[in-house]
Amino acid sequence: MSTSEPPxxxxxxxxxxxxxxxxxxxxxxxxxxxxxxxxxxxxxxxAYLTSLTPGARIDHRGTTFTASLLTDLLNALSDxxxxxxxxxxxxxxxxxxxxxxxxxxxxxxxxxxxxxxxxxxxxxxxxxxxKGPAGFEGATFAGxxxxxxxxxxxxxxxxxxxxxxDKALFDRATFKSHAGFSxxxxxxxxxxxxxxxxxxxxxxEATFKVGSAGFGSATFEAATFENRAEFGLTTFEGIAxxxxxxxxxDxxFLMAIFMDIAGFLxxxxxxDVLFMDATFKGNTWFDSATxxxxxxxxxxxxxxxxxxxxxxxxxxxxxxxTTFGGPVxxxxxxxxxxxxxxxxxxxxxxxxxxxxxxxxxxxxxxxLTIAAEPDPFVLNDGRQLAEDLFPGAYDxxxxxxxxxxxxxxxxxxxxxxxxxxxxxxxxxxDQIRLEGACTFNTAPPAVHWRRWPPxxxxxxxxxxxxxxxxxxxxxxxxxxxxxxxxxxxLQLAPVYRALRKAFEDGKHEPGAADFYYGEMEMRRHADDxxxxxxxxxxxxxALSGYGLRASRALAWLGTAMLLTIxxxxxxxxxxxxxxQTATGTVPAGxxxxxxxxxxxxxxxxTGNRFxxxxxxxxxxxxxxxxxxxxxxxxxxTAGTYIEMTSRLTEPVLLGLAVLAIRNRxxx
Numbered sequence: 001m002s003t004s005e006p007p008x009x010x011x012x013x014x015x016x017x018x019x020x021x022x023x024x025x026x027x028x029x030x031x032x033x034x035x036x037x038x039x040x041x042x043x044x045x046x047a048y049l050t051s052l053t054p055g056a057r058i059d060h061r062g063t064t065f066t067a068s069l070l071t072d073l074l075n076a077l078s079d080x081x082x083x084x085x086x087x088x089x090x091x092x093x094x095x096x097x098x099x100x101x102x103x104x105x106x107x108x109x110x111x112x113x114x115x116x117x118x119x120x121x122x123x124x125x126x127x128x129x130x131k132g133p134a135g136f137e138g139a140t141f142a143g144x145x146x147x148x149x150x151x152x153x154x155x156x157x158x159x160x161x162x163x164x165x166d167k168a169l170f171d172r173a174t175f176k177s178h179a180g181f182s183x184x185x186x187x188x189x190x191x192x193x194x195x196x197x198x199x200x201x202x203x204x205e206a207t208f209k210v211g212s213a214g215f216g217s218a219t220f221e222a223a224t225f226e227n228r229a230e231f232g233l234t235t236f237e238g239i240a241x242x243x244x245x246x247x248x249x250d251x252x253f254l255m256a257i258f259m260d261i262a263g264f265l266x267x268x269x270x271x272d273v274l275f276m277d278a279t280f281k282g283n284t285w286f287d288s289a290t291x292x293x294x295x296x297x298x299x300x301x302x303x304x305x306x307x308x309x310x311x312x313x314x315x316x317x318x319x320x321x322t323t324f325g326g327p328v329x330x331x332x333x334x335x336x337x338x339x340x341x342x343x344x345x346x347x348x349x350x351x352x353x354x355x356x357x358x359x360x361x362x363x364x365x366x367x368l369t370i371a372a373e374p375d376p377f378v379l380n381d382g383r384q385l386a387e388d389l390f391p392g393a394y395d396x397x398x399x400x401x402x403x404x405x406x407x408x409x410x411x412x413x414x415x416x417x418x419x420x421x422x423x424x425x426x427x428x429x430d431q432i433r434l435e436g437a438c439t440f441n442t443a444p445p446a447v448h449w450r451r452w453p454p455x456x457x458x459x460x461x462x463x464x465x466x467x468x469x470x471x472x473x474x475x476x477x478x479x480x481x482x483x484x485x486x487x488x489x490l491q492l493a494p495v496y497r498a499l500r501k502a503f504e505d506g507k508h509e510p511g512a513a514d515f516y517y518g519e520m521e522m523r524r525h526a527d528d529x530x531x532x533x534x535x536x537x538x539x540x541x542a543l544s545g546y547g548l549r550a551s552r553a554l555a556w557l558g559t560a561m562l563l564t565i566x567x568x569x570x571x572x573x574x575x576x577x578x579x580q581t582a583t584g585t586v587p588a589g590x591x592x593x594x595x596x597x598x599x600x601x602x603x604x605x606t607g608n609r610f611x612x613x614x615x616x617x618x619x620x621x622x623x624x625x626x627x628x629x630x631x632x633x634x635x636x637t638a639g640t641y642i643e644m645t646s647r648l649t650e651p652v653l654l655g656l657a658v659l660a661i662r663n664r665x666x667x
Contacts, residue, residue, distance in 0.1 A: 007062055007094070012036035026062035026094065036063045037073070049076040055109055057088040060095055067099025074106065089132075092117050100143075103128050111154075114139050122165070125150050133177075136161050144188075147173050158184050170195050181206050182230075189238075191219040198226040200249075205233040208240065210259075217260075220245050228271075231256050242267050243285075250293070253278050264289050272315075275300050286311045287379055292389065295334075297322050307331070310377035314389040324348060331377050333387055344368055352398045353377070354390050360422075361405035371414035371436075372398035408432040420464045424487040429498035434506065440514075441467060444479020458549060461514040465492055466522075493522035513548050520546040543656065550660035557653040561622050564646040568618035571638040622646060 009028045012035050016024030027036025030048050035041075037060055040048065052058070054077055065073075074085040085103075089110035094117060101123040111132040122143040133154040144165040155178045166188040173195045182204040190208055208218040217239040224246045232254040240258050243265040250271040256278045263285040272293035277300065284305045294315040300322045302308070309331035317332050320340040327346045333353040344364040350357075351373045359370070374396075377385040390396070400413065400421040409428040415436035423429060441464050443457035457479075468485035469492070470476055487495075496519035503512035523529060524537040540546055544553040635643060 009061055011062060012039050014039040025064070027064065028059055028061045028091075031059075036060070038064050038066075038069060045072075049073065052076040054079040054086040055088050057090075057110070059089075059091040061091050061093040062095060063092075064096040064098060065101070067102075070097065070099070070101060074103070087112070096120065097123070100124070104146075108132065108134065111135075119143065119145070122146075127151075130154060130156070133157065141165060141168070145169065149173065152176060152179065156180065160184065163187060163190065167191070175199065175201065178202070185209065186218065189217050189219070191217075192223045193219050193221045195220070195223040196226065197224065197229065200228040201225050201230065203229075203231040203234050206231070207234070208236045208238060210237045217241065222246075225249065225251065228252070230254075236260070236262070239263070247271065247273065250274070258282065258284075261285065266290075269293065269295070272296065279303070280305055284308055288383075288385060290386070290389065291315070291317075294318065301325070302328065310379065310385045312385060312387060312389050331373075333377065333385060333390065351377070353387075353396045354394055354398075356399045356401050357416075358401045359406060360402040363407075364410060367410045367412065369412040369414065370398075370400070370416065371412075372396075372416055374415070413438055420483070422465060422485050423463060423495045423499070424465055424485070424491045426495070426498075429495060430501040430505075432499075432502050434502065444477065458545065460517055461511065462518060463492065463495065465495075466518065489522035489524075489526040490528060493519050493526060496522060517546055517548050543653065544660060547656055547659045550657045553653050553657035553660055557650060557657060560646070560650050560653060564622045564642060564650070565615065565618040567638075567642045568622065568635075569615060571636060571642070622650075 004023070006023045007026045007028075011023070012025035012027040012029065013023065014025035014027075014035060016022055025036060025039060027038055029035065030037045030040055030044075033040055033044055033048070035044075037045065037048065049072055052073075056077060058073070058077075060073075077085040077087055079086050084105045084107065086107045086109055090108055090112045093113050093115045095114070096118045098120050100121045101119050104124045104126045105128065106125075107129045109131050111134075112130050113135045115135050116138040117136070117140075119139070119141045120143070122145070123141055124146045126146045127149045128147070129151045131153045133156075134152055135155075135157045137157050137159045139158070139161045141161070141163045142165065144167040145163055147168075147170045150170070150173045152173070152175045154176075156175050157178075157180045159180050160183045161181075162185045164187045168186050168188065168190045171191050171193045173192070175195070175197045177199045179197050179199070179201040182202050184203070184206040186207065187209045218236050218241070219239075220242045222244045223242070226248045228249040228251075229247055230252045232252050233256065234253070235257045237259045239261045241261075241263040243263050244267065245264070246268045248270045251269055251273045253273070253275045254277060256275070258278070258280045260282045261284075262280055262282065265285050266288045267286075267290070269289070269291040270293070272295070273291055274296040276296050276298045278297075279301045281303045282305070284302065284307070286309050289309075289311040291311065291313040292315070295311075295313050295317045298318050298320050300319075302323065303325040305324070305328055306326065307329045309329075311332060313332060313334040315334075316336040316338060317334045318338045319330075319342045320338050321342065322339075323343045323345070325345050328344070328348050330348070330350045331352075332350075332355060334355050336356045336358070337350075337352060338358045339362050340358060341361045341363070342359075343362075344366065347366045348364065348368045350368070350370045352370070353373050353376070357370065375384075376387055379385060397417050398415070399417040399419070402422040403411075404422050404425040405427075407427040409431045412433040412435060414434075416438050418438055419441040426432075440461040443460055443462050445457070445459060457477075464481075464483060465485035465487045467481045468483040469488055471480035471482035472486075496515045500512045500515035500519060503509075503515060520537060520541070524534060524541060529537075537546075542552075543556055544550075547553075
């Protein structure tokens with residue numbers, strides 16, 4: 001209130017001076033008098049105090065109280081049976097308490113208004129009871145303040161109040177209705193330990209400052225918030241402790257600033273907790289914290305925190321847009337972890353249980369590890385993190401949902417389920433490190449009778465996006481799973497190629513062979529390659545599964561050999577073994593004989609061609625042709641060409657079978 005403007009109530013005006021202070025004393029007239037209680041003559045004051053009874057309505061707006069005057073007023077309102085003062089509606093708006101203001105064990109049976117009041121020394125409201133609304137908006141507490149074990153049955157309004165002393169103690173206080181501390185300033189230690197907030201608790205834009213002694217803290221240890229708790233835009237310049245606090249409703253810390261340690265050890269959030277756009281400049285303690293809803297850290301900044309957790313969350317932990325300024329370890333038992341566009345400026349380790357992880361477009365310049373924790377997390381005191389939020393039916397494994405847009409050059413994945421992971425758009429995927437038992441999706445097993453001929457997919461590692469693409473094709477066989485991925489063969493081929501190289505660098509040749517198969521499959525189905533090349537790839541696939549399916553190559557080899565045997569028996573073997581003949585000519589008078597030896601041409605077979613003897617000969621020719629040897633058997637002209645074809649094709653098929661076996665057993 002401006003010193004030059006008179007109050008809205010009839011005021012005392014004691015000491016008014018037109019030149020210096022035209023308003024004078026702003027205390028409201030005492031009932032029946034023309035002066036305020038502070039400036040009543042002795043007899044009039046005694047008469048007024050004598051007229052008061054316990055539970056009486058009082059109005060002392062703007063009045064200045066000394067310690068003795070306040071004591072006299074409260075004694076006049078004391079109940080003889082209990083020895084404590086009882087006030088009805090009480091107005092102390094803009095009042096000034098020059099000495100210690102002691103309202104200990106006082107009961108305010110109606111409204112209690114201390115708006116814009118000034119407490120120049122300590123103020124004690126220990127065990128006070130406010131049965132109606134209590135208003136301290138804009139009040140100034142220059143000394144220490146005690147509201148320990150106070151009970152606020154109506155609204156408790158402290159908006160824009162200033163606590164300038166070293167201590168503001170609300171330990172074990174009970175707020176049964178709305179508690180408003182918005183834009184409140186605490187310049188020293190603020191303690192709400194074991195306090196109970198049964199309705200909404202708003203600390204929006206409150207400030208917890210460090211006092212002149214260099215110390216200040218906000219303590220809500222073991223406090224209970226039975227409804228919504230809001231700390232939006234609040235600044236904690238000292239240590240902020242919410243250890244063992246219970247938030248039965250939602251808890252909001254939107255745009256809050258924690259300048260020092262932020263402690264939430266063993267805190268319980270039964271609803272959602274929101275730290276969106278908050279800033280943690282010091283360490284954070286969330287060890288053994290439990291959240292039954294979602295934990296939002298979206299766009300939050302952790303400048304120096306070296307760990308976050310271990311904590312358990314039944315819903316989601318959202319770290320999207322969050323920034324970590326230093327080395328940090330994140331430990332969560334959570335259903336889903338979202339790290340879209342999260343930024344790490346140093347090394348980091350993320351250890352998880354039960355989680356599905358969305359890591360799309362995350363940014364990190366140093367090694368980052370995402371690992372599944374096989375056993376429950378162990379806390380610093382040796383206890384295991386409670387996992388009551390996850391019944392036994394839940395799989396403690398960790399599933400990766402997306403790595404799109406990530407630069408995987410420094411990424412390490414350990415013991416993760418990658419069956420549903422989306423990889424397209426990942427940069428430097430060939431440099432990713434896969435440790436432990438990282439599992440991928442597989443092709444549908446068994447034979448599928450889509451149409452003739454039946455379709456059978458051999459077991460191999462496949463990407464989730466290949467599942468999505470194949471399932472979206474017309475006439476897709478049962479077993480391929482339709483999903484959100486819309487990548488086609490053109491996008492998937494380089495992904496398979498990069499993962500193949502990553503497996504080869506890790507000396508995992510069988511895994512690399514699966515991804516080579518996937519790469520060739522995508523090339524075969526891509527629309528950007530020439531038809532001739534596609535035909536060549538199709539033949540390569542059909543004959544040997546790109547040199548990776550030994551059974552297929554051996555089957556073709558057996559078929560080729562059987563066909564060769566049948567053709568040789570039918571057309572290739574001569575009817576009989578040709579006999580050598582000799583003819584001689586005796587020159588006239590010389591007595592000399594010259595013999596010319598010739599061999600008849602093999603004759604085409606007639607009669608029964610499929611005899612055991614002919615089978616033996618055909619088998620001999622065929623087996624020799626497999627290893628590039630000539631059998632020396634007399635063949636017809638057709639048989640010669642059959643043997644030549646056999647010697648060309650069958651060794652190739654044998655080589656493909658050997659190559660496939662080698663690719664499956666190579667370390």
